[in-house]
Amino acid sequence: MRLTLLTTSLLFIGLSQLSFGQKEAYNNNKFKQLDQELPTPNAYRTGSGAPGHEYWQQKADYVINASLDETIHQLKGEEKITYTNNSPNTLKYLWIQLDQNMRAKDSNTYKIQQNKIKDKVSPNGIQSIEGYPEYDGGHKIEAVTDKNGNPIPFIINQTMMRVDIASPLLPTETVEVNIKWHFNINDRTLMGGRGGYESFADGNSLYTITQWYPRMAVYDDVNGWQNKQFLGNGEFALTFGDYDVKLTVPADHIVAATGVLQDSSILSEKQLERIQKAKFAEKPVEIVTHKEAIKNEKKKDKGTKTWHYKAENVRDFALGSSRKFIWDAMGVEVDGKRVMAMSYYPKEAYELYNRYSTEAVAHTLEVYSKFTFTYPYPVAISVEADNGMEYPMICFNYGRVDEKGHYSKRTKYGMLSVIIHEVGHNYFPMIVNSDERQWTWMDEGLNSFLQFLAEQEWEEGYPSMEGFPELITDYMKGNPDNISPIMTNSESIHQFGYNAYSKPATALNILRETVMGRELFDYAFKEYAKRWKFKHPTPADFFRTMEDASGVDLDWFWRGWFYTIEPCDISIKNVQFEDFNTQDPSIEEPKRKSERDEQPLTITEIHNTEENLPRRIDRKPELKDxxxxxxxxxxxxxxxxxxxxxxxxLNENDKQWIKEGHFVYQVDFENVGGLVMPIIIELQYADGSKDKKYIPAEIWKKDDKVVSKVFVCDKAIKQFVLDPNRETADIDTFNNYFPRKENTSRFKLYKANH
Structure with missing residues (x-):
């Protein structure tokens, strides 16, 4: 056929538009694989989500000597870092984190905070805007030297310090860096923060010493140096190593710390006896009793003592120090290994912590080990410090009682949840060492999910605040301008708590209960934890492992829940009923007669009947035939x-099936929210019985807007109900019913004042 120029042009445009339309449809396909979003597998990280045969990671060992000056709230110290380059790359310089510099007077953390003038503002509020100008915060670096005492050039950029080592560090080589420093400890009750000191009315202080020493930044195969600035939300990316720490404190202080105490002579004979008793006790034993702690508060010994702790293969080191501490402990057996669960707390928390804290620590170790791996460290510590933050083997929690020792239900369960959560962080990210500076959800979300499982194993009806799908619906249906995808950098997240904690925890619970099932999910999740124990995983490693170990294609789930902000809102758009046609006229014709007879009269027929309208055929019967x-x-x-x-x-089976009688319904489902999810529908029959059907999310593959499903039943259905057990976080349950339920609300009668 001869084509004119115009015809050729129109054909080209049509083909181009068709091609573009196909590409657009593919790009918007909710079941498109995540190939473009995930990094290309390599020798370090495989396509299965497992570490590759050439996987490597760096090592940083620390020897630290520090002292606490309680009179001026200052910590000073010297440290030796031995850094091992296990990478295949040569390093010209090292990056070291100075996290205390977030509180320095010129910190960008204060500069980038948005502020508005309020009707009422406290002096503390004004000070926080200006970064507490009376407080001289930040690491004060006094010296950086090599193993021979020679100065090493360095430059400080906000919370990061670049150390320009004398010669390039080749693969497999080590380098020694010595740093002398001090900083003024912040008043945590005034300024907030993960660490600091709290002063009590009795004149004593409780110290939580965190982010306290210059720490090596992570260098890995994904980012090179992870030297993003510490601004506050994005927490920490840290390197594993061994720690040898000596801390000199006031003589009557009790020190709780990461690791194992090396010099037991610092404890009394009674305390040592109590520790031995606690190892195999059925309930916590007080090592420092309530009575002794009150005596310590009042006595205030002079002089100092040095507490010496060592910890192996940890990514960080933290401690608590106070003369106010009551200390209890109990040995807990985890997979045949005995771990010391311990708690340190002031008398202001005694009635709660003495009864629950160490038990909660033990419970967390047992449940988390079941779902991941056996807890590898010798101790796990909960410290009551009226906040919540986690470190290897030690965490800081809240839960105080009133003057009479009473506490509310909310305080009790809030305390239990925060202890479970913070102790649980030993697994994520202290051991499965994800990059918190970049991906908060990888530690907070996964940990919040396991926290939910542990809470539900604590007692029936535990009032969990995260995990149940219905608890996330208000957030999911909120203003899209104020919601971020889970896959958002930690410092850029809207609604941090919902995004980093609640939504990923809920997503994993839905994945476990509804999408994959417990058996497949639990195996795959445990495989991820074991693969990346004491390593540095990325989101791709998690996504790929969950699919690899389960045989379930979950790219649609990751894309919807983690890369978009679309909510789940599936509606029963329409239901068509078809009575099953047996083909037997003796059965079908009476049905048709019944349907015909049940048809309402037209308005004309009604009026004709009312008028008793005379008809010709009635007057002349001869016209009838x-x-x-x-x-x-x-x-x-x-x-x-x-x-x-x-x-x-027909064969006999077919005849019997027809004889039984059936009802046929076509149900049309509409994806209103945009997030594709499995369809769980309950058929409620006229006889009062129920039947729940599960339709995998893949039903939306060819059309993610409207799909139809035919149900053949042997009983009549009176009601269709979507998601009857609230499994999918559906944000609008009104359209989950067909026929629709009446939307009623209760109102109150009141007496008007005249």
């Missing part, structure tokens, strides 16, 4: 013979 008495729905001989021929072609 065969068709005036004939019923077209009567069974004819031809129909009977036709059915006999059809029936003879």
């Amino acid at each position: 065969f068709y005036n008495t004939y019923d077209p729905l009567d069974v004819s001989k031809e129909e009977t013979e036709k059915y006999k021929r059809y029936s003879s072609s």
Whole structure:
């Protein structure tokens, strides 16, 4: 056929538009694989989500000597870092984190905070805007030297310090860096923060010493140096190593710390006896009793003591120090290994912590080990410090009582949840060492999910605040301008708590209960934890491992829940009922007659009847013929013979199935929210019985807007209900019913004042 220039152009445009349309449809396909979003597998990280055969990671060992000056709230110290380059790359310089510099006077953390003038503002509020100008915060670096005492050039950029080592560090080589420093400890009750000091009315202080020493930044195969600035939300990316720490404190202080105490002579004989008793006790034993702690508060010994702790293969080191501490402990057996669960707390928390804290620590170790791996460290510590933050083997929590020792239900369960959560962080990210500076959800979300499982194993009806799908619906249906995808950098997240904690925890619970099932999910999740224990995983490693170990394609789930902000809102758009046609005229024709007879009269017929309208045929019966008495729905001989021929072609099973009788319904489902999810529908029958059907999310593959499903039932259905057990975080339950339920609300009668 001859094509003119115009025809050719139109054809080209049409083909181009068709191609573009196909590409657009593919790019918007909710079941498109995540190939473009995930990094290309390599020798370090495989396509299965496992570490590759050439996986490597760096090592940083620390020897630290520090002292606490309680009179001026200052910590000073010297440290030796031995850094091992296990990478295949040569390093010209090292990056070291100075996290205390977030509180320095010129910190960008204060500069980038948005502020508004309020009707009422406290002096503390004004000070916080200006970064507490009276407080001289930040690491004060006094010296950086090599192993021979020679100065090493360095430059400080906000919370990061670049150390320009004398010669390039080759693969497999080590380098020693010595740093002398001090900083002024912040008043945590005034300024907030993960660490600091709290002063009590009795004149004593409680110290939580965190982010306190210059720490090596992570260098890995994904980012090179992870030297993003510490601004506050994005927490920490840290390197594993061994720690040898000596801390000199006031002589009557009790020090709780990461690791194992090396010099037991610092404890009394009674305390040592109590520790031995606690190792195999059925309930916590007080090492420092309530009575002794009160005595310590009042006595205030002079002089100092040095507490010496060592910890192996940890990514960080933290401690608590106070003369106010009551200390209890109990040995807990985890997979045949005995771990010391311990708690340190002031008398202001005694009635709660003495009863629950160490038990909660033990419970967390047992449940988390079941779902991941056996807890590898010798101790796990909960410290009451009126806040919540986690470190290897030690965490800081809240839960105080009133003057009479009473506490509310909210305080009790809030305390239990925060202890479970913070102790649980030993697994994520202290051991499965994800990059918190970049991906908060990888530690907070996964940990919040396991926290939910542990809470539900604490007691029936535990009032969990995260995990149940219905608890996330208000957030999911909120203003999209104020919601971020889970896959957002830690410092850029809207609604931090919902995004980093609640939504990923809920997503994993839905994945476990509804999408994958417990058996497949639990195996895959445990495989991820074991693969990346004491390593540095990325989101891709998690996504790929969950699929690899389960055999379930979850790219649609990761894309919807983690890369978009679309909510789940599936509606039963329409239901069509078709009575099953048996082909037997003796059965079907009476049904049609019944349907015909049930049809309402037209308004004309009603009025004609009311007027008793006279008709000609009634006045002249001779006008009637065969068709005036004939019923077209009567069974004819031809129909009977036709059915006999059809029936003879059926086997006995088919005949029995037809004889039983069936009802056929077509249900149309509309994806209003945009997030594709499995369809869980409950068929509520007229006889009061129920039947729940599960339709995988893949039903939306060819059309993610509207899909239809036919249900063949042997009983009549009176109601269709979507997601009857609230499994999918559906934000609008009104459209989950067909027929729709009446949307009623209760109102109060009141007496008007006249």
